[in-house]
Amino acid sequence: MRTPTVLAAAALALAGLTACSSTGSGTTTEAAATGDGKITVAATDTECKVAKSDLAAGTSTFSITNNGTKVTEFYVYAAGDRVMGEVENIVPGLTREVVVELPPGVYETACKPGMTGKGIRGPLKVSGEHKPLTGDAKLAEAVASYKRYIKSQSDTLLDKTKEFTEAVKAGDVAKAKELYPVARTYWERIEPVAEVFGDLDPAIDARENDVADGEEWTGFHRIEKDLWVKKDVGGDGPIADKLMTDVNTIVTKSATVELSPVQLANGAKGLLDEVATGKITGEEDRYSHTDLWDFDANLQGSKAAVQALRPVLEERDAELVKTLDAKFADAENALAAHRSGDGWKLHTDLSKDDLKALSDAINALAEPISKVASVVAR
Amino acid sequence: MSEGISRRRLFGLGAASVAAVGAGAVVTRSFAEEPVAHAASSSDPVPFYGPHQAGVTTPAQDRLHFVAFDVITKKKAELVELLQEWTAAAARMTQGKDAGTFGAVGGAPEAPPDDTGEALGLPPSGLTLTIGFGPSLFDERFGLADRRPPALADLPAFPGEDLQPGISGGDICVQACAHDPQVAVHAIRNLARIGFGKVSVRYSQLGFGRTSSTSRAQATPRNLMGFKDGTNNLKLEDTAMLRDHLWAASGDGPAWMNGGTYLVTRKIRMHIETWDRAPLAEQEAIFGRDKGKGAPLTGHGEFDAPDFAKKGPDGTPVIADNAHVRLAHPDAHGGARLLRRGYNYVDGSDGLGRLDAGLFFMAYQRDPRKQFVPIQRMLSQKDALNEYIKHVSSGLFACPPGVVDGGDYWGRTLFA
Numbered sequence: 001m002r003t004p005t006v007l008a009a010a011a012l013a014l015a016g017l018t019a020c021s022s023t024g025s026g027t028t029t030e031a032a033a034t035g036d037g038k039i040t041v042a043a044t045d046t047e048c049k050v051a052k053s054d055l056a057a058g059t060s061t062f063s064i065t066n067n068g069t070k071v072t073e074f075y076v077y078a079a080g081d082r083v084m085g086e087v088e089n090i091v092p093g094l095t096r097e098v099v100v101e102l103p104p105g106v107y108e109t110a111c112k113p114g115m116t117g118k119g120i121r122g123p124l125k126v127s128g129e130h131k132p133l134t135g136d137a138k139l140a141e142a143v144a145s146y147k148r149y150i151k152s153q154s155d156t157l158l159d160k161t162k163e164f165t166e167a168v169k170a171g172d173v174a175k176a177k178e179l180y181p182v183a184r185t186y187w188e189r190i191e192p193v194a195e196v197f198g199d200l201d202p203a204i205d206a207r208e209n210d211v212a213d214g215e216e217w218t219g220f221h222r223i224e225k226d227l228w229v230k231k232d233v234g235g236d237g238p239i240a241d242k243l244m245t246d247v248n249t250i251v252t253k254s255a256t257v258e259l260s261p262v263q264l265a266n267g268a269k270g271l272l273d274e275v276a277t278g279k280i281t282g283e284e285d286r287y288s289h290t291d292l293w294d295f296d297a298n299l300q301g302s303k304a305a306v307q308a309l310r311p312v313l314e315e316r317d318a319e320l321v322k323t324l325d326a327k328f329a330d331a332e333n334a335l336a337a338h339r340s341g342d343g344w345k346l347h348t349d350l351s352k353d354d355l356k357a358l359s360d361a362i363n364a365l366a367e368p369i370s371k372v373a374s375v376v377a378r
Numbered sequence: 379m380s381e382g383i384s385r386r387r388l389f390g391l392g393a394a395s396v397a398a399v400g401a402g403a404v405v406t407r408s409f410a411e412e413p414v415a416h417a418a419s420s421s422d423p424v425p426f427y428g429p430h431q432a433g434v435t436t437p438a439q440d441r442l443h444f445v446a447f448d449v450i451t452k453k454k455a456e457l458v459e460l461l462q463e464w465t466a467a468a469a470r471m472t473q474g475k476d477a478g479t480f481g482a483v484g485g486a487p488e489a490p491p492d493d494t495g496e497a498l499g500l501p502p503s504g505l506t507l508t509i510g511f512g513p514s515l516f517d518e519r520f521g522l523a524d525r526r527p528p529a530l531a532d533l534p535a536f537p538g539e540d541l542q543p544g545i546s547g548g549d550i551c552v553q554a555c556a557h558d559p560q561v562a563v564h565a566i567r568n569l570a571r572i573g574f575g576k577v578s579v580r581y582s583q584l585g586f587g588r589t590s591s592t593s594r595a596q597a598t599p600r601n602l603m604g605f606k607d608g609t610n611n612l613k614l615e616d617t618a619m620l621r622d623h624l625w626a627a628s629g630d631g632p633a634w635m636n637g638g639t640y641l642v643t644r645k646i647r648m649h650i651e652t653w654d655r656a657p658l659a660e661q662e663a664i665f666g667r668d669k670g671k672g673a674p675l676t677g678h679g680e681f682d683a684p685d686f687a688k689k690g691p692d693g694t695p696v697i698a699d700n701a702h703v704r705l706a707h708p709d710a711h712g713g714a715r716l717l718r719r720g721y722n723y724v725d726g727s728d729g730l731g732r733l734d735a736g737l738f739f740m741a742y743q744r745d746p747r748k749q750f751v752p753i754q755r756m757l758s759q760k761d762a763l764n765e766y767i768k769h770v771s772s773g774l775f776a777c778p779p780g781v782v783d784g785g786d787y788w789g790r791t792l793f794a
Contacts, residue, residue, distance in 0.1 A: 364576075376488075377488040
């Protein structure tokens with residue numbers, strides 16, 4: 001959640017950029033036709049069997065069946081863990097599909113049982129006709145790649161918000177508390193896109209002190225306070241319904257938003273700003289203290305945007321890419337020290353020294369990330 | 379553009395008139411023969427290059443921003459690269475230029491500016507940037523253990539001190555002094571920014587008013603207790619004494635420190651409120667000085683030599699055995715002297731309605747083992763002033779020789 005001035009600036013920037021970014025609307029997986037036959041993936045808690053490890057360049061459809069006991073995810077990664085395609089939230093017994101467009105090259109597939117860690121990896125080789133991309137085409141592909149990410153995240157955001165709001169409406173405080181940081185994860189990964197839509201972001205994510213006199217406080221944090229402080233969500237039915245409606249609206253709008261490569265870069269930086277100002281201080285989730293979930297999600301969202309731009313950055317500033325890789329790894333390692341089971345320690349369990357180390361890692365990463373926009377705009 | 383120029387002019391005039399008022403005020407309250415602080419040159423640059431670092435004998439500027447960093451990179455090459463980047467930025471900023479080559483407003487619109495911009499339009503303001511390396515840098519991380527100078531020996535514990543680790547020590551320090559606080563803050567802020575990912579700010583300290591004069595052209599200012607202290611400071615003009623007491627020389631220790639000096643910092647919190655309730659006679663007895671003129675109790679002028687043997691009508695020494703001026707005087711330490719460069723600080727209030735204020739003491743010297751340590755050992759045991767002060771932080775740094783030219787960098791002699 002940011003201040004209204006920042007929101008206004010973001011909206012203005014969007015208006016300006018939409019007008020001149022016709023390259024942004026290139027290929028998307030939704031539009032691409034299915035190739036010749038689906039590639040089945042049999043996932044369990046310990047295995048990730050992909051039917052083919054050699055593919056022809058172009059569009060392929062992966063069909064993933066979860067035979068395990070844990071909820072899993074499936075990814076196709078390019079170098080540096082750039083997400084080419086992904087499906088999240090595949091519950092045990094379910095089969096889900098994802099369409100991925102792959103230029104020739106070497107990739108990795110990954111299943112993530114329990115939705116954590118680096119996952120069970122396998123190699124994937126793609127060969128065939130290679131049409132070299134021009135610089136502009138690379139930028140267009142970067143935007144398309146990031147839009148695939150937005151799509152996958154917002155689909156799961158809808159699912160998880162639905163589960164969360166239903167638990168709230170059922171008065172199930174324990175379940176709602178468990179689902180709160182999970183639903184927020186998907187929100188926090190794509191927040192820069194959501195922020196483009198002016199008043200919807202505050203309706204979903206305002207903190208109590210963000211709300212002006214006479215305005216109603218709604219959204220995640222309102223329910224958070226009732227869950228953790230009041231310990232009663234009996235009266236929150238309408239708030240839960242409104243949250244679901246607002247999330248629905250923002251997801252629908254996100255699907256059609258035009259993004260420019262510079263916006264991707266600024267979004268990557270914006271997410272780290274969120275970490276620096278809201279999560280390190282424990283202000284974001286001041287009742288639940290689940291700030292590290294949001295921290296992790298912001299970091300992942302930032303990385304997704306940078307990785308979408310990776311081919312362009314490698315061509316224009318290979319040294320910067322090396323720095324970003326190293327600093328992302330440092331920040332991830334610094335955060336990983338505070339894992340607790342499948343989740344994270346509470347903000348209140350971290351010492352001042354712990355927080356300083358995290359702050360240092362974010363500063364170290366945010367400085368090189370702040371240079372990405374000008375490289376992309378070159 | 380024209381707006382920018384007129385703003386610059388306004389700033390310039392403002393600073394000059396304020397300085398003039400300050401200097402005038404000093405004259406009315408002091409002796410006629412006392413030199414006036416030279417306000418005329420307060421906006422000029424101080425040369426950055428030279429055999430010694432600037433900011434030591436440079437006539438003490440009015441404002442301080444001091445910072446201590448912890449090095450967080452584990453790579454020596456990254457640390458050296460940072461020192462080179464810092465040196466380039468320092469060379470620019472001390473001459474009144476932006477920290478980076480594109481500056482606050484000259485870069486690409488999509489990129490964050492390479493200077494933060496709050497010093498735009500301000501003159502160089504006598505800015506000096508002085509670097510030092512703390513004992514903790516000489517551990518196993520960068521292979522510097524065998525280059526640690528013997529004079530950089532950890533300070534012993536002194537009675538009565540209450541040191542807070544979070545505002546003590548540090549791998550690297552930078553002292554920024556300027557006549558304009560915004561210029562000093564700008565310099566530290568930009569160095570910290572350049573250092574992200576390689577160093578992390580451990581603590582920083584603002585000082586709003588100098589308490590020392592390091593040149594005979596300057597009047598001795600007052601500390602927050604209202605006294606002129608350290609009038610017998612080492613000064614720029616004392617060439618022979620600077621050689622003997624300030625600069626590390628060939629044969630002192632490792633050659634990389636030749637031409638360098640050692641800095642001791644102590645944040646000294648003053649119990650302002652209880653001090654203010656002490657009778658004038660007690661205050662003067664504690665310092666051993668006249669509060670108005672700054673003269674020792676045995677003399678008439680500030681610079682009169684104190685007569686420690688002189689006894690009053692009752693047979694007791696006029697300057698008491700536990701008076702500050704007696705215990706801190708070179709006579710009590712075999713002639714050992716310091717170049718003091720401290721600043722008054724106020725960090726707001728302490729939540730109990732008391733000023734959180736005191737002296738950020740800084741002293742440069744050739745060998746702390748022979749200078750600061752014996753002096754402070756005696757003061758901490760006997761000084762009557764101890765009832766009203768508490769040392770809450772401590773820092774020790776080896777400040778390398780100066781940067782000789784544009785191809786040189788801070789710490790080259792240590793790392794090369």
